Amino acid sequence: MARKMLQFTRLDQRTPDKRSAGTRRVDFDEIYGRFTPDAAGDQASRCEQCGIPFCQIHCPLQNNIPDWLMLTAAGRLEEAYALSSATNSMPEICGRICPQDRLCEGSCVLEQSRHGAVTIGAVEKFITDTAWERGWVKPILPLREREQSVGIIGGGPAGMAAAEQLRAQGYQVTLYDRYDRIGGLLVYGIPGFKLEKSVVERRVDLLARSGVIFKTNFEVGRDASLPELRKTHDAVLIATGVYKARGLSIPGAGLRGVTKALDYLIASNRTGLGDRVPAFEDGTLDAKDKAVVVIGGGDTAMDCLRTAIRQGARSVKCLYRRDRANMPGSQREVINAVEEGVDFVWLTAPEAVLGDERATGVRAHRMHLGVADATGRQSPQPIAGSEFTLEADLVIEALGFEPEDLPAVFGEPRLPITRWGTIQIDPVSKMSGLDGVFAAGDIVRGASLVVWAVRDGRDAAEGIRRYLVAKAAAAPAKAAPLVNA
Ligand SMILES: Cc1cc2nc3c(=O)[nH]c(=O)nc-3n(C[C@H](O)[C@H](O)[C@H](O)COP(=O)(O)OP(=O)(O)OC[C@H]3O[C@@H](n4cnc5c(N)ncnc54)[C@H](O)[C@@H]3O)c2cc1C
Numbered sequence: 001m002a003r004k005m006l007q008f009t010r011l012d013q014r015t016p017d018k019r020s021a022g023t024r025r026v027d028f029d030e031i032y033g034r035f036t037p038d039a040a041g042d043q044a045s046r047c048e049q050c051g052i053p054f055c056q057i058h059c060p061l062q063n064n065i066p067d068w069l070m071l072t073a074a075g076r077l078e079e080a081y082a083l084s085s086a087t088n089s090m091p092e093i094c095g096r097i098c099p100q101d102r103l104c105e106g107s108c109v110l111e112q113s114r115h116g117a118v119t120i121g122a123v124e125k126f127i128t129d130t131a132w133e134r135g136w137v138k139p140i141l142p143l144r145e146r147e148q149s150v151g152i153i154g155g156g157p158a159g160m161a162a163a164e165q166l167r168a169q170g171y172q173v174t175l176y177d178r179y180d181r182i183g184g185l186l187v188y189g190i191p192g193f194k195l196e197k198s199v200v201e202r203r204v205d206l207l208a209r210s211g212v213i214f215k216t217n218f219e220v221g222r223d224a225s226l227p228e229l230r231k232t233h234d235a236v237l238i239a240t241g242v243y244k245a246r247g248l249s250i251p252g253a254g255l256r257g258v259t260k261a262l263d264y265l266i267a268s269n270r271t272g273l274g275d276r277v278p279a280f281e282d283g284t285l286d287a288k289d290k291a292v293v294v295i296g297g298g299d300t301a302m303d304c305l306r307t308a309i310r311q312g313a314r315s316v317k318c319l320y321r322r323d324r325a326n327m328p329g330s331q332r333e334v335i336n337a338v339e340e341g342v343d344f345v346w347l348t349a350p351e352a353v354l355g356d357e358r359a360t361g362v363r364a365h366r367m368h369l370g371v372a373d374a375t376g377r378q379s380p381q382p383i384a385g386s387e388f389t390l391e392a393d394l395v396i397e398a399l400g401f402e403p404e405d406l407p408a409v410f411g412e413p414r415l416p417i418t419r420w421g422t423i424q425i426d427p428v429s430k431m432s433g434l435d436g437v438f439a440a441g442d443i444v445r446g447a448s449l450v451v452w453a454v455r456d457g458r459d460a461a462e463g464i465r466r467y468l469v470a471k472a473a474a475a476p477a478k479a480a481p482l483v484n485a
């Protein structure tokens, strides 16, 4: 059914149905349903079709949002999918897990004018889920195969997006990953209640059917060095993400029962995938019946809190040193966590983990927000005499991630890194200081978002394409075979 646009005057904002907190607390299925075709068309028709689309400007992929909303409202879903997938290598994944309130939807003029943003992410998810069901998502068939090969280290969203783009150009692509599955944090970090694993698996399968070769359980640094991969391939892309977890430096941080967020989440995700995880089976990384305290206020902390709820924890508390307005995590995720029974202890910092061998509690003190620093952010200050103790037999550190020491790990001391340990690249070509070695995603940006990893992977693929075209042009022409010699 064709609809007129600008229907925000008539139609209120609607999001897809959310499962009740009671039902979603007991499983790891996604919590949001999907629009019906009618609801998607209606919600898309609310778009104002702005002359300057701020949603598009604030989408890291510069998705052509107004046009695919207009096509959805007109019921032209196959064209909407073609347009949406032209700029995004995984629209249904971004539609599910982008923090839209900080990106496209946060900049929607309807949001600014208090009408409620167009529900862009939910429509994007609807379009591509429909495309999968109707068979419009097809493996890549390059117009011509090229001999040149690219080795990609890291099968997260940055590596996957680059692999897709390079295969489309006909390059031979091998994706190396130290895990046993491709997908990076999409598989092992982000829990199923935000992104079901089958959604990632069908993307991975599509890449395989497009001719991308996967070498899993292959750790660069252990199974091959970077110099060796450079000899094997015409270009190499490093897309390894950031995995060195920041830990607590307080007394008791080494006690049993204190664990890193990613170890905890990987154990949960693996268990959900049917893998045997001894540390989960023996209870070390299982929150069942435990008093859980998660320290941190970002998306990783939210995922740990909500995972602990689903594992049947006795109580789940989040300790964060700033207040709700100043936390880095998405507000949508905080709302979901509160609904599910998480208790937030704002303006609180841990002082010590208590216990003999095992953690039994966390001693903490209250904070207040002091004067703003040079970045404009108020720095938290402890309030003297405000100490108190929380019961805790599982303490999860969700304090962020840093890059590993890649020059050492990769056996290539000349790999240029910044003072934060991220890889230094040329902003235009995306190439590092090593000829033919490119980098993308969190390992360049620091811990960031899936949508930025996709953008970086696509940009790096374009840098690699230019590099390989120039390399092929500079290569001496092969001698013509002698006839009748
Ligand atoms: C718990 C959690 C929740 C998150 N939630 C969200 C969210 O809701 N929305 C959002 O947009 N973002 C979220 N993020 C951030 C997002 O997942 C990352 O920004 C994104 O995955 C980065 O992509 P990447 O490809 O750069 O790296 P990754 O996804 O980390 O992938 C890197 C890959 O490289 C592999 N690798 C590393 N070293 C080697 C080596 N030496 N040899 C071979 N392979 C190697 C790893 O095994 C991994 O598969 C979350 C992150 C975490 C930790």
Ligand code: SF4
Binding pocket: 058, 059, 060, 061, 062, 063, 065, 088, 094, 095, 098, 100, 103, 104, 105, 120, 121, 124, 451
């Ligand atoms: S990719 Fe993310 S930011 Fe861009 S339109 Fe989709 S949901 Fe919004």
